Amino acid sequence: MQTITTMQAVYQSLEHVMDPEIPVLNVLELGMITDVKVDIEGVHIKMIPTFAACPAVDIIKENIKNAVERDLQMPAFVSVDKDVNWNSNRLTAEAKAKLRDYGIAPPGRHEGDVNMDMLVKVNCPHCGSENTYLRSPFGSTLCRALHFCRQCGMMFEQFKPLS
Structure with missing residues (x-):
């Protein structure tokens, strides 16, 4: 007990x-x-x-x-823990919502393989638009990429998908 x-x-x-x-x-x-x-x-x-x-x-x-x-x-x-590697699927749904609210695009769910589309096709966390582009695969930290939204004109980071 x-x-x-x-x-x-x-x-x-x-x-x-x-x-x-x-x-x-x-x-x-x-x-x-x-x-x-x-x-x-x-x-x-x-x-x-x-x-x-x-x-x-x-x-x-x-x-x-x-x-x-x-x-x-x-x-x-x-x-x-040297026996377990972190991957972006470990983020909870609450974490993804909080990331979006914080202005960072959360990573999409993957089935073990991360492809370039997951880094390029990202919705803007500010306005939700799909009309974004990858500015740089390198953001303010190693786990983030830098994007631009053509719809609202905002720069934003994405938490990179990782398998």
């Missing part, structure tokens, strides 16, 4: 750990948490970055550790 309550508390705590680059999304919505175990030593959490070379991984690990230790008053051990 104690473990169930503690597991619920861990996940409640993780809901408040936001991505430092997209602060409207938490690590659960991003699909970054791969395993949680609670034992006599404390809470053991495995996480994965959204991009292999993500520069924020150490900050996210530290934020997870600090939040869980503060909220549960027990030691937390956070490690990168």
